[in-house]
Amino acid sequence: MxxxxxxxxxxxxxxxxxxxxxxxxxxxxxxxxxxxxxxxxxxxxxxxxxxxxxxxxxxxxxxxxxxxxxxxxxIADHEDEAARVVSGERDPVAALRRHFLAGLDRRDPVTGLCDAPEVLAFHALLYGTPSLVARAYAHQERSEEALAEALGGGLGARLAAGQIIAVQRVLALDNWRRIAAGERLAEVAPEAVRAAERAFGVLEGVLAHLRPGA
Known part of the structure; x- marks a missing residue:
């Protein structure tokens, strides 16, 4: 090598x-x-x-x-993930929607839709420890900053990035909580897809200005 x-x-x-x-x-x-x-x-x-x-x-x-x-x-390598996804895309929200749905399909732990014992244990550690939750906000802020820069910078881009990252976080957290509470992955998965479709549909309407020519 x-x-x-x-x-x-x-x-x-x-x-x-x-x-x-x-x-x-x-x-x-x-x-x-x-x-x-x-x-x-x-x-x-x-x-x-x-x-x-x-x-x-x-x-x-x-x-x-x-x-x-x-x-x-x-989770450090996910900080600039959203920024990478939208790079060069004409419709950044649609690109992020496709990316998140693909993550759900492959049961990516970052989407919360994963029932592997080690993943559930890690998330329980992360979300169950106040100092880790507080520190994770810094991770979220860096994700927002990277995405805002990729969206062109400025207040509008920062507001859009904040909404996008928040939607992804809430969707993932809800998926993890349901599975951690004992719901079967097969039952949660279709509802997780529908929730993501609805959430990104709202984002696409609210953030239509991010599309060229909109």
Whole structure:
């Protein structure tokens, strides 16, 4: 394998050093999440995570400035997802609608429509820990900022981005809550699709100005 190998489609080749850095992030995050799920977020210290991961505490903080970031690393790659989806699209809301529906179809955990035990446990950890919920708002704000920039910037774009990200978050949270409460995935799935269709239909009407010529 060459030192610079291609990443996913459309991305620049990833060098060996960068791959090692990403692997370190993932390994430490996975170790932390495993400990948090077993003992509880507040019951596990950063020093314990560092020791379990085989690194020093200062090294851990170089990778993860806050304890909460050890968990939120799992969703960090979704921060600019919406921005990537609308890039080059003439109808950004329609593109995001297609993307979200495709995520539902493949049971992507980010849509909340996933009943894998490890995914349900992770979401229970995330949504059940106040400090993680608070930290997740920063993730949401960065998603909004990236999407607003992709939509052209300015107040109108920021307002549109805020509505879009909020709709995606509410849809995903409702899906997760229903499945976590014991509803069967097969029962939730068709209703999740209908809810997404309705929500994005409203967005397409409200945000019609985002389409060229509208």
């Amino acid at each position: 060459s030192e610079t190998e291609a990443g996913t489609a459309g991305e620049e080749p990833v060098g060996l050093r960068e791959r090692k850095r990403r692997r370190m992030y993932a390994d430490v995050s996975d170790t932390a999440v495993r400990l948090f799920l077993a003992k509880g977020f507040d019951a596990v210290s950063v020093a314990e995570v560092a020791a379990e991961a085989g690194i020093s505490k200062p090294t851990l903080f170089r990778y993860f400035p806050a304890k909460e970031d050890l968990v939120l690393h799992r």
